[in-house]
Amino acid sequence: MRNKIFGSLILISLLISCNKKGNTSSGNEADTASYRVNYAEMFRVNRFPDYTEVQVRDPWDTTRLLQKYILIPKTSSLPASLPEGTVVRTPLSRVAVYSSVHCSMLAQLGNLSDIAGVCESRYIIIPEIKRGVSEGKIIDLGESYAPDIEKIIDLNPEAIISSPFQNMGYGKVEKLGIPIIEGVDYMETTPLGRAEWIRFLGLFFGKESLSDSIFEKTERSYLTLKEKVENVSKRPTVVSEMKTGPVWYVPGGNSYMARFFADAGADYFWKDVPQTGSMSLSFEAVFDKAQQADFWLVKYNRDRDMTLDDLKKDYAANANFKAFKDKNVWGSNSAKVPFYEEVPLHPDYLLRDFILIFHPDLLPGDTLRYFNLLK
Numbered sequence: 001m002r003n004k005i006f007g008s009l010i011l012i013s014l015l016i017s018c019n020k021k022g023n024t025s026s027g028n029e030a031d032t033a034s035y036r037v038n039y040a041e042m043f044r045v046n047r048f049p050d051y052t053e054v055q056v057r058d059p060w061d062t063t064r065l066l067q068k069y070i071l072i073p074k075t076s077s078l079p080a081s082l083p084e085g086t087v088v089r090t091p092l093s094r095v096a097v098y099s100s101v102h103c104s105m106l107a108q109l110g111n112l113s114d115i116a117g118v119c120e121s122r123y124i125i126i127p128e129i130k131r132g133v134s135e136g137k138i139i140d141l142g143e144s145y146a147p148d149i150e151k152i153i154d155l156n157p158e159a160i161i162s163s164p165f166q167n168m169g170y171g172k173v174e175k176l177g178i179p180i181i182e183g184v185d186y187m188e189t190t191p192l193g194r195a196e197w198i199r200f201l202g203l204f205f206g207k208e209s210l211s212d213s214i215f216e217k218t219e220r221s222y223l224t225l226k227e228k229v230e231n232v233s234k235r236p237t238v239v240s241e242m243k244t245g246p247v248w249y250v251p252g253g254n255s256y257m258a259r260f261f262a263d264a265g266a267d268y269f270w271k272d273v274p275q276t277g278s279m280s281l282s283f284e285a286v287f288d289k290a291q292q293a294d295f296w297l298v299k300y301n302r303d304r305d306m307t308l309d310d311l312k313k314d315y316a317a318n319a320n321f322k323a324f325k326d327k328n329v330w331g332s333n334s335a336k337v338p339f340y341e342e343v344p345l346h347p348d349y350l351l352r353d354f355i356l357i358f359h360p361d362l363l364p365g366d367t368l369r370y371f372n373l374l375k
Helices: 002-021 098-110 127-134 150-153 171-174 193-197 197-204 208-228 257-263 285-292 308-314 316-320 347-358
Strands: 043-047 050-057 063-071 086-090 095-099 115-118 159-162 180-182 235-238 247-251 278-280 296-300 328-335
Touching: 043 180, 043 197, 063 180, 063 197, 086 197, 095 098, 095 278, 098 115, 098 197, 098 208, 115 127, 115 150, 127 180, 150 171, 193 197, 193 208, 193 347, 197 208, 208 257, 208 347, 235 247, 235 257, 235 285, 247 257, 257 347, 278 285, 285 316, 296 347, 308 316
Parallel strands: 063 086, 095 115, 095 159, 159 180, 235 296, 296 328
Antiparallel strands: 043 050, 050 063, 247 278
C-alpha cells in the first residue's frame, strides 16, 4: 500500500512539472534564449509574450539597473498588467538625439528621417543632418547638458536618446513624460561590446534583423583582422594622446582603447593598470614611463592637420620622446575624418588603421582611414 501511494505521489509530481514546463510560453515568464547579447556588458534583453524588456545596467554601480524599458509594438494594445519600467511604443518614428554617435547608429539603420532634433549640431558631420539643421527640418536643441526645454516641448518627440553621465540628471526634461533612452555604450570596455549597441537601438526602431546583420559583419571583420596579428614576433610599444592643460589623459589597462592596442599587436605601457577609464597623469609621469615608445598616437580637432612643429609648440618637452625624434607620431584630425562617429559602430575600421601603423606588412595595399604621419 505504501509503495502504491509513493508511486502515485511521484506520478502527480511529474505531471505538475511537465505542465509547468509546457505552459511557459503562455505565462509571464521571460524567454531568455531568443535574444543573446554576445559582447556588450551593459544591456540585456528578455522576451515576454506581450512585451520585450530591455535592461540597462548602471555602469557606475553594476549591482543595480540604470533603466528598464518595456517595449510594446504600436500595433498592440497595452497589456492589463506590466512590470515597473519605462514603456516605449515601438517602432519609434520621431526622436530627439543628444549624441552624434547615436545619430550615426540611426544612419546605419536607415532611420535618419526619424531624427527631429539634435544637440550640439556643430559637432555632427553627417551631411543629411547638417543639411536638415540648416533648412530647419531638424531642430538644434542646444547643449546636451542643458538643452532648450521649450524647443523639446514644441518638438514633441516620442523619445529622447541620450548618453548619461555619472551624478548628472536631465533637469526639467525628466518631468516632460518623454521616455529617455539612455545609451551607455561609451562605457563598454571592449570594441565589439560597444559596437553591439547598434542592436540595442535596433530594438526600439523595429530594425532587429538589420542591426543584427550590421553587427555580425563588423564582428567578422574585426576578428579576422585580430587573427592576423596573433602570432607576430615583435609587439612595438605605443603611447597615446597628449598633454592637455596641466594633465595628460591616458587610457587605463582595462579600457576600450587599451584593448584596441592589444588586438592590433602593440605593447601598451599601462596594460597592467586595472582601470577601465582614462587616468589623469602629469607630463613627467607619462614621459618617465613612455619616453622610449616606438609609436605615438594623438587625436585632435583643428582646422588643419597637426605637424611635428605644432606638437613641439604646444609643449616643448614633447620633442624629447623617441617617437618624436624618429618622426613616428601619428595623428587623427576629427575635424576632417569621422573618427568619433564611425569607430563606435565600426571598430574594425580603427583596428585596420592600427595594424597598418604597427605592422604594415600584414595588410599590403591597404590605406589609412583616420591617421596620418605627422610631418
